[in-house]
Every structure is written in C-alpha cells, then in structure tokens.
Amino acid sequence: MxxxxxxxxxxxxxxxxxxxxxxxxxxxxxxxxxxxxxxxxxxxxxxxxxxxxxxxxxxxxxxxxxxxxxxxxxxxxxxxxxxxxxxxxxxxxxxxxxxxxxxxxxxxxxxxxxxxxxxxxxxxxxxxxxxxxxxxxxxxxxxxxxxxxxxxxxxxxxxxxxxxxxxxxxxxxxxxxxxxxINQEQPGYILNSLLVPFLNNALILWSKGIASPEDIDNTWTIGTGAPSGPFRIMDTVGMKTIYEITHNSSDPDLQVAAEKVKTMIDAGKIGRESGEGFYKYN
Amino acid sequence: MxxxxxxxxxxxxxxxxxxxxxxxxxxxxxxxxxxxxxxxxxxxxxxxxxxxxxxxxxxxxxxxxxxxxxxxxxxxxxxxxxxxxxxxxxxxxxxxxxxxxxxxxxxxxxxxxxxxxxxxxxxxxxxxxxxxxxxxxxxxxxxxxxxxxxxxxxxxxxxxxxxxxxxxxxxxxxxxxxxxxINQEQPGYILNSLLVPFLNNALILWSKGIASPEDIDNTWTIGTGAPSGPFRIMDTVGMKTIYEITHNSSDPDLQVAAEKVKTMIDAGKIGRESGEGFYKYN
The missing domain is CATH 3.40.50.720 (NAD(P)-binding Rossmann-like Domain)
Structure with a gap:
C-alpha cells in the first residue's frame, strides 16, 4: 500500500x-x-x-x-x-x-x-x-x-x-x-501519557509550596540533562491549556493547583506568549 | 552561620x-x-x-x-x-x-x-x-x-x-x-518525586504492550528535546533498582510491570552495567 x-x-x-x-x-x-x-x-x-x-x-x-x-x-x-x-x-x-x-x-x-x-x-x-x-x-x-x-x-x-x-x-x-x-488505543497517545502526569506532579509540588518552579526545573534539568524543566515546558504549552487539562481532575491536590493556575491566567500570566508565566520573558 | x-x-x-x-x-x-x-x-x-x-x-x-x-x-x-x-x-x-x-x-x-x-x-x-x-x-x-x-x-x-x-x-x-x-518534607525530595512516577508510567505503557521502549523513548526525546527517554534512563539506573521501587506498588499495572522487570533481571539483563537492559550496549 x-x-x-x-x-x-x-x-x-x-x-x-x-x-x-x-x-x-x-x-x-x-x-x-x-x-x-x-x-x-x-x-x-x-x-x-x-x-x-x-x-x-x-x-x-x-x-x-x-x-x-x-x-x-x-x-x-x-x-x-x-x-x-x-x-x-x-x-x-x-x-x-x-x-x-x-x-x-x-x-x-x-x-x-x-x-x-x-x-x-x-x-x-x-x-x-x-x-x-x-x-x-x-x-x-x-x-x-x-x-x-x-x-x-x-x-x-x-x-x-x-x-x-x-x-x-x-x-x-x-x-x-x-x-x-502504538499497538492499542491509548488516550493521549505516548507523549501526553508521559507528559501530562509529569507536569501535573510538578504543579502539585509547586501548589503545595514544597519548592519553587525554578528549583524544581533546576533539579530536573541538572538531574536528567533535559533542556527544560516542567515549568518552562508549561510556559511554552500555555497556562490556558494547563488549566484545561487539570481543572476537572478527580485529584484534590490537582484541583487546588488548577485554581492557582487560574489566578495566574486572570492576572494575564498565560505563559511565554504573554511575556510571563512561571517565568518572565522579554 | x-x-x-x-x-x-x-x-x-x-x-x-x-x-x-x-x-x-x-x-x-x-x-x-x-x-x-x-x-x-x-x-x-x-x-x-x-x-x-x-x-x-x-x-x-x-x-x-x-x-x-x-x-x-x-x-x-x-x-x-x-x-x-x-x-x-x-x-x-x-x-x-x-x-x-x-x-x-x-x-x-x-x-x-x-x-x-x-x-x-x-x-x-x-x-x-x-x-x-x-x-x-x-x-x-x-x-x-x-x-x-x-x-x-x-x-x-x-x-x-x-x-x-x-x-x-x-x-x-x-x-x-x-x-x-524544599520547604516541607517530601518523600523522594524533588527529583525522585518527578522521576519515579515518570519511569513507572513508561514501564506500564511497555508492560501493557502499548508501545516499544524505543518508540516511547523516541517520542519523549523528540517531543521534549531531552537527551534520554525513560527506558534509557532505566538502563542507567539499573533494573534491580527499578524492581525495588516498583514491586511493592499498590497499582496492579505496576506490579505486572515489576514482574516483567524481574524476568529481565533473571535473564541477566540488568541494564547498562551488564551490557543489556531494554537496549544492548557494547
């Protein structure tokens, strides 16, 4: 074929x-x-x-x-x-x-x-x-x-x-x-099956006040050699998408995190495209 | 001080x-x-x-x-x-x-x-x-x-x-x-709080036959720019450690995956240090 x-x-x-x-x-x-x-x-x-x-x-x-x-x-x-x-x-x-x-x-x-x-x-x-x-x-x-x-x-x-x-x-x-x-139907295919829970876990660490976006990103980039940590990835994806994929979660920790993301969106911090998300951009 | x-x-x-x-x-x-x-x-x-x-x-x-x-x-x-x-x-x-x-x-x-x-x-x-x-x-x-x-x-x-x-x-x-x-006690600190569930999710995709280690790694490295996908990371960490952190899980999918890891260990595929894990090494 x-x-x-x-x-x-x-x-x-x-x-x-x-x-x-x-x-x-x-x-x-x-x-x-x-x-x-x-x-x-x-x-x-x-x-x-x-x-x-x-x-x-x-x-x-x-x-x-x-x-x-x-x-x-x-x-x-x-x-x-x-x-x-x-x-x-x-x-x-x-x-x-x-x-x-x-x-x-x-x-x-x-x-x-x-x-x-x-x-x-x-x-x-x-x-x-x-x-x-x-x-x-x-x-x-x-x-x-x-x-x-x-x-x-x-x-x-x-x-x-x-x-x-x-x-x-x-x-x-x-x-x-x-x-x-992909041999069987898998919601989110492969990339989102790995990426979404990864970003969610990072969001919860931040939302609970356990560590700052910068410190979490440093840990990931230094520890694994990746060019970007989860918060820099989220800034690129955009806060609106992050809110979309988190606010209906059944995990109460993630619901709290989604509300904090909503506060950022309301303040105009919608990610890289607006010049500010978890980080500031020029 | x-x-x-x-x-x-x-x-x-x-x-x-x-x-x-x-x-x-x-x-x-x-x-x-x-x-x-x-x-x-x-x-x-x-x-x-x-x-x-x-x-x-x-x-x-x-x-x-x-x-x-x-x-x-x-x-x-x-x-x-x-x-x-x-x-x-x-x-x-x-x-x-x-x-x-x-x-x-x-x-x-x-x-x-x-x-x-x-x-x-x-x-x-x-x-x-x-x-x-x-x-x-x-x-x-x-x-x-x-x-x-x-x-x-x-x-x-x-x-x-x-x-x-x-x-x-x-x-x-x-x-x-x-x-x-880290502002509050967090089991696994930051790195393992992100890395362990990430590796576990990848292990389950493989264990369920959804995709191959190579295809999953390709998706991650191409999609995020990371130098290594989860299976290459697991080969470096070593299968014995992967088995240790998975086999007591309460998640039945992860238990099945842990048994497959055990089969690899029994066959001498313990990761990079033995020359073979998910990948072969020279």
Whole structure:
C-alpha cells in the first residue's frame, strides 16, 4: 500500500504543516478548506512553514518550489476526495464537526481510500463506525512544528485492518517523520501519557509550596540533562491549556493547583506568549 | 552561620564525593570511616574523583593538591566530631546504622554543631529526636557525581531552625552546588518525586504492550528535546533498582510491570552495567 495522492481535511496549524511536509516530499497534496477565507489563511500559514524549513532544515529555493508545485487547495469536498489514496482529517477538536465530515466522507470518498484522524484528545474508536469503513481508519497524530518535532504516532482501533499501521509507518518515513507505533488505543497517545502526569506532579509540588518552579526545573534539568524543566515546558504549552487539562481532575491536590493556575491566567500570566508565566520573558 | 570545618560520616560513594568537593573548595574536611580498610577504600574513591574532575571540570594539578591538603581521615569518632561546624551523615540506608551513629553523636558532638543527613529514602523527621538536637538537623541530599549533577536538595523537618536552610544554601554555593530549597518534607525530595512516577508510567505503557521502549523513548526525546527517554534512563539506573521501587506498588499495572522487570533481571539483563537492559550496549 503506497500513498501518493493525499488529501488534508482542514488547513489549520497541523493540517497545513502535514500537507506542506507531504508536498515537500513529493506527495500530491490537496488541502480542503471550508471557505475561500480559510484557504487564504492556510496559504499564509504555508508561507510561514516555508520560512521555518528554510531555517530549520536548510531547505533550498528548489525544494520550496517543488513543495508548492505539489500543493492544491479546494473548498469542494467532492473534488478534494476524488482519487485520494489517503485522507487526513485535521479538523478542530469538536465531535460534531468531525462527525459532520465523516458523514459526507462516507458518501463521497472512493471505497478504497484510507482515512486517518489527527485528533489529539479523542480515541479513533469513537469515530470508527461514523466513517463507514472502520477497517480503513486509525489515528495518526503529529506534534506542532512537525519538521522539527517529527514524531508521527500511529494508533489503530480494534477494527483497523492489521496491515494499515505498517503502511502509515512507511508513509511517515517517506515524509521525514519518525513513526511511533502504538499497538492499542491509548488516550493521549505516548507523549501526553508521559507528559501530562509529569507536569501535573510538578504543579502539585509547586501548589503545595514544597519548592519553587525554578528549583524544581533546576533539579530536573541538572538531574536528567533535559533542556527544560516542567515549568518552562508549561510556559511554552500555555497556562490556558494547563488549566484545561487539570481543572476537572478527580485529584484534590490537582484541583487546588488548577485554581492557582487560574489566578495566574486572570492576572494575564498565560505563559511565554504573554511575556510571563512561571517565568518572565522579554 | 558559616561552615568551614566539615566532617563527613561515612566515606562511601556519596560521602567521599561530598567530602572531596568540599575540600576542593577550601573547606577543612575530615572523613570518618569505620575501619582502616574503609578509609583505604575511601582514599581509592577520592583518587577516582580526582581523575573525574580533571576531565569534567578541567581541574588543575594545583586545585587537586589543594583539595588533598584540605582532607583528613580518621576512624576515631570523637576526633572526627571535635570542632566540627557541620557534620554530614552519609552512612548506608539502614535505620539501625544511622540510629547508632546519632546516639554517639549526641554524646560526643559540640553543642553548636549542625548535623545533616544525606539519606535518600528516609525523611529527616524520622531521626530528628534521635540526634538530640532537632532544631539543628535537616536533610541535605546530593546526586551521584556531584561535580556534574550538582544539585543539593535542602529539606528541613518541622523542628529545624528556620535560619538553617539558608546557611546550607550558602554552603552549597560555596562548594559549587546548585541549592534546591524544599520547604516541607517530601518523600523522594524533588527529583525522585518527578522521576519515579515518570519511569513507572513508561514501564506500564511497555508492560501493557502499548508501545516499544524505543518508540516511547523516541517520542519523549523528540517531543521534549531531552537527551534520554525513560527506558534509557532505566538502563542507567539499573533494573534491580527499578524492581525495588516498583514491586511493592499498590497499582496492579505496576506490579505486572515489576514482574516483567524481574524476568529481565533473571535473564541477566540488568541494564547498562551488564551490557543489556531494554537496549544492548557494547
């Protein structure tokens, strides 16, 4: 199974990055957007990724031109799906939005087209039936700035054809990614399964007044050689996301910590992007 | 409060490193050992640390000589304690051994001598009364290869004089350490409070067959920029320690994982030092 004609549903941050890197590696890519305005925004994002890969990957003019040549845009879903080997759904994390697309996909897509979702918060089993082809459906998850943080997490659900993960593994390698094979459904995939509890534990140490963000980060970076400790990572992730993933916790210590994060957000300390979170930035 | 005359009780791996780095920074250090044989072993260790700091810190002959000039050894506990500003207990992690020392310390030490313990597994409150001076006692924890992994975790118990942590902070800086101030007793200090659950979560992902050690490590190193993922860290820590800290867990998933670690140990895969753990080493 080889994927050469690839359609991306949704040209947001991740959708546009996946489309761009696929085109960069000679795949014929069509990005579907809801409106001309959303296509314009996608094109502006692609401009930014072009600049980024010039810096981060030393990409040449020729490579950039080649990527552009392999990219098409459309607002017509039927056109977008026609002849696609692989469709990558990268819509917002909203069940209704995704279900609405899967309904149309079921009607419009070729019967042999493979469908994957880039969802970060849902499990693929939740949508498998809605796609109309659970055997040809799995989750395929990328991290922001995929040319640099180049893991591609490949996670089937129970009805996925057993040959499909290997086909996605090959595709990942073809577009410059390091495939991560996840053998069973795992909420949060691998990265968030490790990162979220790690950040939560650090947050509780701080919230309980056991040690300062700086001292906790120093301990981690010196002890493990990591470039950033948990509080610097949280400043990059942003306080709003940290609040989102903590405030409904059943752990009372984490609930208290979430309220302290809320106080920071209310004071405008929402992380690196606002110039202040646990640390100050210039 | 300034500490210039420092006595180390026990010249094992950490005791000899703390003594050596204190002497390296012009502190007058006495290392107490139980017997002439243990003093000999301590001196052999100090030779190794001298070689290591020549490599890791570019230490000069003059600096090494200066450190040696500041080091004394004795098997006489009364002599060791006489005139000490600061006594650092670095005995094996055995309650009876530590209690036996604290009993003698109570009799022999000057009344104004400060006492700290380098225990990694106990809380200082457990020994505070036994020392006879709970207000002058706290935990002071170093990581192996202290010249490189140079955090010094400073953790008081409820009866510690509130001025004492700051004095240890200053001492830490004087001997080239990054002090980590822990405001309340915390089992495992900071590093193990973060590292142990992190390693446990990774172990469970592997044990449940969700992903391979290599794929999990790739996800972590690419996603966070860390030099090592959890399985490479566990290979360095050693499987025996991993088994020790997991097999009594109340989490059934972790118990299953611990049994798989036991199988590895039984097969001789005890980590980096045996040439194989989760990875093979040459």
């Amino acid at each position: 080889e994927f050469n004609n690839v359609t991306i549903i949704g040209g947001g941050t991740l959708g546009s990055q996946i489309g761009f890197m696929s085109a960069f590696h000679n795949k014929n890519v069509t990005i579907w957007g809801r409106s001309d305005q959303s296509i314009d925004r996608t094109k502006a994002r692609i401009d930014r990724w072009e600049t980024a890969v010039r810096i981060d990957l030393n990409a040449t003019d020729e490579q950039i031109k080649n990527a552009e040549k392999h990219l098409q845009y459309t607002t017509d879903l039927k056109d977008a799906l026609a002849g696609a080997d692989l469709v990558i759904e990268a819509l917002p994390e909203n069940v209704a939005t995704k279900d609405e697309f899967y309904d149309q996909f079921k009607e419009l897509a070729d019967s042999n087209t493979i469908l994957v979702t880039n969802t970060s918060t849902f499990l693929p089993s939740q949508f498998a039936e809605a796609t109309g082809r659970p055997d040809k459906f799995l989750a395929y998850h990328f991290a922001n700035e995929i040319w640099k943080f180049n893991t591609a997490e490949i996670m089937p659900q129970s009805k996925t054809d057993s040959a499909l993960p290997a086909a996605l593994k090959q595709y990942s390698q073809e577009i410059g990614m390091i495939p991560v094979m | 300034e500490f210039n005359n420092v006595t180390i009780i026990g010249g094992g791996t950490l005791g000899s490193q703390i003594g050596f780095m204190s002497a390296f920074h012009n502190k007058n250090v006495t290392i107490w050992g139980r017997s002439d044989q243990s003093i000999d072993r301590t001196k052999a260790r100090i030779d190794r640390w001298e070689t290591a700091v020549r490599i890791d810190l570019n230490a000069t002959d003059e600096q090494i000589k200066n450190a040696e000039k500041h080091l004394q050894y004795t098997t006489d506990l009364k002599d060791a304690l006489a005139g000490a500003d600061l006594v650092i207990e670095a005995l094996p992690e055995n309650v009876a051994t530590k209690d036996e020392f604290y009993d003698q310390f109570k009799e022999l030490a000057d009344s104004n001598t400060i006492l700290v313990t380098n225990t990694s597994t106990f809380l200082p409150s457990q020994f505070a009364e036994a020392t006879g001076r709970p207000d002058k006692f706290l935990a002071y924890h170093f990581a192996n290869e202290i010249w490189k992994f140079n955090t010094a975790e400073i953790m008081p118990q409820s009866k510690t004089d509130s001025a004492l942590p700051a004095a240890l902070k200053q001492y830490s800086q004087e001997i080239g350490m990054i002090p980590v101030m």
